[in-house]
Amino acid sequence: MESMTPDIVLAAECVSLRYGATRALDCVSLAVRRGTITAIVGANGCGKTSLLRVLAQVIEPGGHAGTVTLAGVDQHGTAAARATRRAFVPQRPEVSASFTAREVVRLGRHAIGTNEAAVGRALEDVGLSLRADQTFHTLSGGERQRVAIARAFAQLDSGGVWLLDEPLSGVDPAEVARIIGALCRRVTSAATGSAAVLTLHDPGLARAIATDAIVMREGRVLASGDAASVLVPSILSEAYRHEMVEAPCWLAPRLGAGVRMRS
Numbered sequence: 001m002e003s004m005t006p007d008i009v010l011a012a013e014c015v016s017l018r019y020g021a022t023r024a025l026d027c028v029s030l031a032v033r034r035g036t037i038t039a040i041v042g043a044n045g046c047g048k049t050s051l052l053r054v055l056a057q058v059i060e061p062g063g064h065a066g067t068v069t070l071a072g073v074d075q076h077g078t079a080a081a082r083a084t085r086r087a088f089v090p091q092r093p094e095v096s097a098s099f100t101a102r103e104v105v106r107l108g109r110h111a112i113g114t115n116e117a118a119v120g121r122a123l124e125d126v127g128l129s130l131r132a133d134q135t136f137h138t139l140s141g142g143e144r145q146r147v148a149i150a151r152a153f154a155q156l157d158s159g160g161v162w163l164l165d166e167p168l169s170g171v172d173p174a175e176v177a178r179i180i181g182a183l184c185r186r187v188t189s190a191a192t193g194s195a196a197v198l199t200l201h202d203p204g205l206a207r208a209i210a211t212d213a214i215v216m217r218e219g220r221v222l223a224s225g226d227a228a229s230v231l232v233p234s235i236l237s238e239a240y241r242h243e244m245v246e247a248p249c250w251l252a253p254r255l256g257a258g259v260r261m262r263s
Contacts, residue, residue, distance in 0.1 A: 006193075007033050007034055007193075008031045008032065008033060008034075008071060009032055009033070009034045009070070009071045009161055009193045009194070009195050010031075010032040010055065010068075010069070010070055010071065010086075010161050010195065010197070011029075011030065011031045011032065011068070011069045012028060012029055012030050012051075012054070012055060012066060012067065012068045012069075013029050013066055013067045013069075014027040014028070014029055014065070014066045014067070015027070015028045015029070015051070015054050015064055015065065015066035015067075015068065016028070016064060016065040016066055017047075017050050017054060017059065017063065017064040017065075017219075023219050024047050024050040024219055025047050025050050025051055025054065025064070025219045025220075026218075026219040026220050027066070027220070028047070028051055028066075028216075028219070028220065028221055029066075029221070030214060030221070030224065032161065032195045032197055032212075033195065033212070034193035034194060034195055035187060035188055035193075035194070035195065035211075036187070036195050036196075036211045036212050037183065037184065037187060037195070037196045037197075037198070037209060037210045037211050037212070038195070038196070038197045038198070038210060038211070038212040038213065038214060039198060039199075039200050039206035039207075039209070039210035039212070039213045039214070039227060039231075040052065040197065040198070040199045040200070040213075040214045040216060041199070041200055041201075041203050041206050041213065041214070041215055041216070041231070041236075041239070042215055042216035042217055042222070042239050042240075043217070043239060043240050043241070046216040046217050046218060046219065046239070047216050047218075047219040047220075048165075048199040048216055049091060049165050049199060050219075051216070052088075052163050052164075052165050052197065052199055053088075053165075054066075054068060055068055055163055055197065056086065056088035056163045057082065057086075058088060070082065070085055070086055070161065071085075071193060079111065080111040080112070083111040083112055083155065084111075084112055084156075084160065085156070085160045085161060086156075086160055086161045086162075086163065087108065087151075087152035087153075087155040087156045087160060087161075087162050087163065088152070088163045088164075088165075089148045089149055089151075089152050089162070089163070089164040089165060089167050090148070090165055091165040091166045091169065091199075093144055093145065093147070093148035095136045095137070098135055098136075098137065099135070099136050100132065100133050100134060100135055100136065101123070101128055101131055101132050101133070101134055101135075101136055101139065101143075101147045101150075102119065102123065102132040102133055103136075104136050104147050104148075104151055105119050105122055105123055105132075105147060105150045105151045105154050106119050106154070107151060108122075108150075108151035108152060108153075108154040108155035109154055109155060112155065115154070115157060118153075118154045118157035119154045121153070121154070121157065122150040122151070122153035122154035122157070123150050125150065125153055125178070125179070125182035125186075126146040126147070126149050126150045126153070126175070126178065126179055126182070127146065127175055127178050128143065128146055128147065128150060131143065140170075141170040142169075142170040142171045142172060142175070145167065145168075145169060145170055145171055146171060146175060146179065148167075149164065149167055149179060152164070153182065153186065156186075156194075159186065159193070159194040160194055161194065161195050161196070161197070162183065162186075162187075162194075162195075162196040162197070162198075163196075163197050163198075164196065164197070164198040164199070165198070165199050166198075166199055166200065166201065167179070167198055168180075168200070168205070169201075173252075173253040174253060176205075176253050177253040177254060177255050177256060180209050180255055181255060181256050183196055184209075198210075203231050203236050203244070204250050204252065205252060206227065206231055207227050207228065207231040208252055208255065209255065210227040210231075211226070211227060212224070212225065212226060212227055212230075213225070213226075213227040213230040213231050214230075215230055215231070215235055215236065215239045216239070217238065217239045222235065222238060222239050223235045233245055233246060
């Protein structure tokens with residue numbers, strides 16, 4: 001891969017991945033620019049989660065072909081070094097021990113160093129300050145998802161690249177607006193180059209909150225670019241193998257000032 005420009009904070013070149021005989025990714029390339037939120041959409045099984053896991057480097061070493069480059073950190077650097085620039089939120093966060101929400105969020109700082117102020121800010125960003133000392137397992141599914149997001153926020157309190165797999169699944173609309181607002185503020189106001197990449201099932205929500213988009217089908221990139229240009233009925237119909245139309249009946253939470261809306 002050629003050297004990354006200062007504007008690119010995360011890039012992948014011809015990434016391929018197989019699970020046995022199943023091809024999950026087929027030569028996928030992308031470049032994530034600082035200050036952007038990139039939505040990855042497509043039908044179930046199209047490779048969204050697999051791509052995010054490769055970008056997060058949670059796939060076993062040697063388990064995929066291609067190159068992933070994170071700005072400012074050598075791809076062969078230590079996990080601790082990567083933890084200062086990249087945070088991953090899985091689709092179904094689980095915690096094996098009886099930790100409180102605060103303790104789970106604090107784990108995001110494990111490889112970096114204690115910062116209780118960052119933990120507090122992250123809990124506030126996801127609206128869980130009043131439940132911070134409640135045991136993780138007693139929280140609802142949506143609340144657990146918010147704890148996982150808070151952990152990633154605390155981890156990259158000074159900025160970085162957030163990789164979130166269906167982060168808004170099970171989250172109430174008002175909290176969706178809160179989280180997206182917090183993510184936008186962190187992406188656009190951090191002193192260091194920051195960005196976010198998230199997978200979403202709802203292309204309408206993706207178009208409302210994302211600056212850039214990648215549409216996938218059968219492990220390949222069907223289309224990529226500006227979200228308003230890519231998330232359109234013609235491309236989405238091909239991706240989902242079902243006719244998609246513009247509809248006035250779609251409801252979404254008001255995302256608030258400073259959040260880039262897509263019409």
